[in-house]
Amino acid sequence: MRFAQRVFLAAGLYGLLLMPLMYFQERQFGRDYPPAITHPEFYYGFVGVVLAWQIAFLVIAYDPRRFRPLMIPAMLEKFLFVLAIGALLLAGRGEELARFIPFAALLDLFLGVLFVIAWGKTREEW
Numbered sequence: 001m002r003f004a005q006r007v008f009l010a011a012g013l014y015g016l017l018l019m020p021l022m023y024f025q026e027r028q029f030g031r032d033y034p035p036a037i038t039h040p041e042f043y044y045g046f047v048g049v050v051l052a053w054q055i056a057f058l059v060i061a062y063d064p065r066r067f068r069p070l071m072i073p074a075m076l077e078k079f080l081f082v083l084a085i086g087a088l089l090l091a092g093r094g095e096e097l098a099r100f101i102p103f104a105a106l107l108d109l110f111l112g113v114l115f116v117i118a119w120g121k122t123r124e125e126w
Contacts, residue, residue, distance in 0.1 A: 004064035004118035008074075011111050012057030019054060022047045033098045053077050064122050071119045078112030081105060 022029075026043055030036030037043050057074060060067045085105035088097060 001064050001122060004071075004122050005061050007111075007114045007118045008057045008061035008064065011114075012054045012061060015050065015054035015057065019047060019051050029098075064118065068119065068122050071115055071122075075112055075115045075119065078108045078115060082109045082112065 023044070026037055026040060029043075053074070056070060060070055060074065064071075082105045085097070085101060088094065089102065094102070
């Protein structure tokens with residue numbers, strides 16, 4: 001259970017440190033990776049959903065045994081992003097992605113694998 005606690009705590013804290021910065025970077029993001037964002041509701045909606053998941057990771061870390069079922073959508077949250085970025089790259093649309101996005105997808109893949117391991121390790125305790 002300690003492994004699951006540490007993994008979800010680290011994932012939640014990491015996300016809570018980075019994601020709020022995106023609330024202040026919409027215009028800069030549009031300048032660095034043109035064209036400018038034309039639908040800010042998607043941008044801010046994405047940031048808000050990601051922040052909500054960081055809180056969910058902290059909830060799971062608080063009591064992994066109790067919140068073990070929530071680990072399944074947490075894994076999906078990570079792997080669906082990886083699949084989306086992989087599909088864009090395979091479709092030849094990599095040049096449309098911000099330079100850091102493939103690295104973010106690799107980080108999510110790593111965290112997703114850790115989530116799967118945490119889920120497996122909590123099985124015998126559930």
